Amino acid sequence: MQFKRIAGFSAVFLLIISLLTLGAFAKEGVLRANGSSTVYPIASTAAAYWNANPPAADTEYWGPENYGIDTDESLADYWAGLYGLDTFNVVVGLSHSGVGLTKVENGQVDIGNSSAAVEYEFPDRDEEELSGFTDHVVAKDHQAFSVSKEIYDAGVEFLTKDELVAIFHGEITNWKQVRGPDREIQVVGRAVGSGTETMFRINVFGTTDVDPAGVDIRKGQNQMVKQTIIQSDNAIGYPGVDFVSSENPAIDVVWDDGNRYSVEDAGWPLGRELHMYTYQGTSEKEAAFLRLILSDFGQKVFVEESTDYYPLSEAEQEEQLAILPETK
Numbered sequence: 001m002q003f004k005r006i007a008g009f010s011a012v013f014l015l016i017i018s019l020l021t022l023g024a025f026a027k028e029g030v031l032r033a034n035g036s037s038t039v040y041p042i043a044s045t046a047a048a049y050w051n052a053n054p055p056a057a058d059t060e061y062w063g064p065e066n067y068g069i070d071t072d073e074s075l076a077d078y079w080a081g082l083y084g085l086d087t088f089n090v091v092v093g094l095s096h097s098g099v100g101l102t103k104v105e106n107g108q109v110d111i112g113n114s115s116a117a118v119e120y121e122f123p124d125r126d127e128e129e130l131s132g133f134t135d136h137v138v139a140k141d142h143q144a145f146s147v148s149k150e151i152y153d154a155g156v157e158f159l160t161k162d163e164l165v166a167i168f169h170g171e172i173t174n175w176k177q178v179r180g181p182d183r184e185i186q187v188v189g190r191a192v193g194s195g196t197e198t199m200f201r202i203n204v205f206g207t208t209d210v211d212p213a214g215v216d217i218r219k220g221q222n223q224m225v226k227q228t229i230i231q232s233d234n235a236i237g238y239p240g241v242d243f244v245s246s247e248n249p250a251i252d253v254v255w256d257d258g259n260r261y262s263v264e265d266a267g268w269p270l271g272r273e274l275h276m277y278t279y280q281g282t283s284e285k286e287a288a289f290l291r292l293i294l295s296d297f298g299q300k301v302f303v304e305e306s307t308d309y310y311p312l313s314e315a316e317q318e319e320q321l322a323i324l325p326e327t328k
Helices: 011-020 040-052 075-081 097-105 149-153 161-168 195-205 222-231 284-294 296-305 314-321
Strands: 030-035 089-092 111-114 137-142 158-160 186-190 217-219 235-237 252-254 271-279
Touching (some): 030 097, 030 284, 040 089, 040 111, 040 284, 040 296, 097 111, 097 195, 097 271, 137 296, 137 314, 158 161, 186 195, 186 222, 217 222, 284 314
Parallel strands (some): 030 089, 030 111, 158 252, 186 235
Antiparallel strands (some): 111 271, 137 271
């Protein structure tokens, strides 16, 4: 699990506080989310703030006046109160996109987190079958290619798209074939059905209808991919940008246009939206939590400061907020 430090304190502190409050809420007073490990850092940090419910005077964790919000209410009280609701607890589970979407469809959770659009996760369904899902885009991600530090330090600082395709198809199997050391390539993939896996196939192969034969091992979450790459001396994988570090650095890519991109570049060719889906509309309880994440406060704290993802533009924020039920 990855948390960044926020305003001098770790978000783990807020998470511990929020977990300690679980017993104070009846089951019907809980909002439940589950799914993508890519979306998890946003949803779980937002839940930690919500459950801790800091007072308005706590400018380190809330301070609404700094965001043009005129209230003296605590954080969760304010956002729930916009819909005339009493505050409730938020619990965020970790699996992957396909599981989250299935759970929200089956009524097991309120929100299904996904790092791929539902039509990509369920490509065999038609528009009518997907019509029950309501999409809420909460941030943007750059899907990275990450390698073991030993490989990066040995000189593999970029790969072309053709080389990546060949590696994941199992046609290139040794790093010496791509300017690296004489060492076998260990290819780390994500679980089939994860949004990261789905978007990887679309961005690299142009379709989900492909099974890359070069993948040696698959992991259920981005966190597991990161750890596998760190613990290896010959690995490559494709986690979200929030799951790369100096220990598992991101390499550049040379894409179809012939240009070389680093993962931080605006033109990075493997960008994607991050989604939090509701089903059969969006309830006021769901909307209260989503409105927190989509607000200027949420985009700044839960996306820009807490992760390496990218906040929505002002126009994109307005578009997503317009999807939510109107406040009281």
